[in-house]
């Protein structure tokens with residue numbers, strides 16, 4: 001099988017889970033579509049470009065499918081992910097070579113769908129919204145690949161930002177139970193995982209079910225339920241787990257207890273991706289973000305008080321309908337004020353069915369281009385400044401994988417920076433202090449001698 005991911009971390013997560021589900025059924029991962037008898041395109045609908053890539057990739061698979069049919073070999077093509085959810089019917093109409101369409105909520109049924117297809121030689125669209133047993137099926141098949149793992153704790157979104165398709169492709173917000181999350185986390189740690197990143201489209205909207213009759217400890221919410229801060233405290237007690245992270249958060253759900261967790265939970269790493277999208281209140285309102293620029297800045301101040309070294313990251317959209325030069329300047333001012341460790345910047349993309357797509361005063365493409373270039377330059381400068389500030393310092397690095405050069409390992413700092421170091425292979429999966437000798441926009445380097453001298457294994 002050959003699986004391609006087009007989207008966010010949850011999309012990549014889903015691809016990994018699909019591979020795990022199919023392995024016991026005799027599917028083995030291969031490097032190219034040419035070698036595969038099953039190709040899964042795990043698609044993303046967030047921006048026009050991402051969604052269109054799928055159709056051009058499907059076009060490229062046509063000759064492959066024809067050749068395999070001609071040779072009597074059966075090549076199955078499946079479209080999964082958020083485009084499947086949003087445009088399942090259209091895909092099957094436009095692209096008859098697609099055998100299976102499966103949405104993000106039903107891909108755990110892939111083994112069954114493939115088996116049924118074998119028996120009936122028929123296709124199938126499965127994009128039902130039933131969160132039901134999905135997580136249990138996935139957890140049971142879970143393998144650990146390396147010392148850092150993702151764990152989905154929350155899915156879906158009820159926020160309905162006017163530009164965004166996610167509430168339509170991923171459905172309503174749902175939270176997994178604390179007990180199921182703890183079980184999966186312990187299982188991962190037993191399999192050698194040292195760092196867990198909790199995942200959710202709105203991960204900090206996670207809530208445990210209300211405790212019967214309220215209660216649930218001093219940190220619990222009035223109805224006895226837990227928020228993400230309390231879940232972090234709870235998971236941090238797992239022995240052998242060294243690091244916790246979570247992504248992606250929404251400013252509206254950044255509550256006091258979660259901010260407090262950054263001050264008090266040592267295993268919670270000092271990095272937070274907190275998308276703000278724009279620095280202009282007028283635009284934020286048009287986006288239905290439910291927060292102002294000032295509210296965001298207050299959150300940042302409080303986070304920095306709780307954890308002075310916290311590294312911050314964000315998403316930005318330039319050229320949202322009605323965005324003027326002044327609005328855009330307000331975004332630059334916000335970036336200047338915060339000082340981000342990294343940020344993702346996007347040109348607004350009109351998505352069918354979302355309220356912003358039919359708003360007046362759409363911004364012209366050249367203006368979007370120009371604003372994007374200016375924002376990217378500012379963000380890049382901040383990223384370089386942030387990374388450079390560590391040169392000469394020692395950082396604890398969790399070594400996750402082999403680098404491209406022989407004898408090189410790549411790991412992550414607490415601030416989610418990639419660190420390249422010439423250290424022995426035996427350091428894989430371990431956390432060690434490495435002295436940083438140089439920095440670029442994308443990575444830090446710890447040189448061989450510095451790493452050898454400076455290394456302390458935790």
Ligand code: SAH
Pocket residue numbers: 046047163164165166201202248249250275277315316317346347348349350351
């Ligand atoms: N749930 C997360 C992010 C979801 S999508 C959040 O609320 O922040 C990831 C990012 O894609 C968004 O933060 C936004 O910056 C960008 N994005 C979403 N829809 C977009 C659109 N129509 N055009 C351009 N960028 C978009």
Ligand code: SF4
Pocket residue numbers: 157158159160161164165166167201202250
């Ligand atoms: Fe999309 Fe907004 Fe939900 Fe994030 S919070 S997934 S941007 S609708």
Ligand code: F3S
Pocket residue numbers: 006007008009010011043044045046081082165166169170201
């Ligand atoms: Fe894309 Fe779906 Fe993720 S639209 S960004 S793959 S939730």
